[in-house]
Amino acid sequence: MADEGVNYFPLYCTLDEKFELLEAEYGLKGFAIVVKLFQRIYKEHGYYCEWNNDISLIFAKQCGFSNVGESGKNNRDFLGGADGSSPPGKSKNLIDHVVAASLRRGIFNKDIFDNYSILTSRGIQRNFLRIVRNRKNVEIKKEYLLLSDAEIKGNVVIIDDSYVRNEESYVRNEQSKVKESKGKEKEIPRASRFEDFWSAYPNQQRRNLAEKAYCDLILSGTVKEDDLVLAAQNYADHVKDSGDKMYLPNNFLEKCVFEDYLHAKEPEIVKEVETLPEPEEEPEPDAGQLAAEGWIDPNAMSDEEFEEYLKRVTGNDV
16 A cells, blocks of 8 residues: 555653563663664554564664674673673574563554564554544455544554455455356445445544445445435434434444334325214204193293193192
8 A cells, every 4th residue: 555654753752661660671672672662663564573483583683783602702692681690591582582571561553463574552552643633545455453432543544455445435345256166247335325325324433434434335236225225215214203312323334223224214194084074063952842742941931830830730639
């Protein structure tokens, strides 16, 4: 990759105990070797450098150090401590001992070295990102990364060895076409609608990680781009209506949350309730109409009239 490394790096005036112990063990030559290793790291890839036996031999020659094990009292000058103690071994050169001590004391990350044979550290990666903060894109390999999400800047692109970055998306780091057994060529799908997905998604954070997850899904062939864009739109509507806490876009994709939002939202059907007309109220009949129909108004009778009426109706004396 072009312009990976940098031309300078910060060397702080006060270093922590790890460097003091290294200098106490190997003297100023040990300290100088670590500084030379820093120079190699920042110049080569910016945040790491490969390290193996062949590189160690060449590096030792460039630095002008001889191999330990040669006859002569100068061996103690290379490896002996301030108390004149014997060197820790005579089969490796001074460079190897200093590198081993740097890994043991945490100046370089031992786990990353054991797995990938590279030299790097959190501090180196943080300094590198500060130096290249004005670059448009800074690529960092995912397997080498030691920084947290909060420490990663907006211009950082996290890549896997199996992927490379192009203008639109991540694609497999292999030929864009593979031959099938019948001799036909099949194109590997590429992502082209990520911008539509990104515009629709309600929580626009960690774009680089989201784009990587998006393209991984497309390349896997398990889901179509139109479906992911629809899922983003549906999820945005859901969040707007519910007020739920939002997923980060890369988690929305990597954890397959999108599967719950793949279908178009069906319009809500509103049933019309049939309302019956209220019954009409009949007007109350007047006294003349009631009297004509044989109805009487007891309140309008005197006591004598009412008793007489009861006798007539019942045929009994009251």
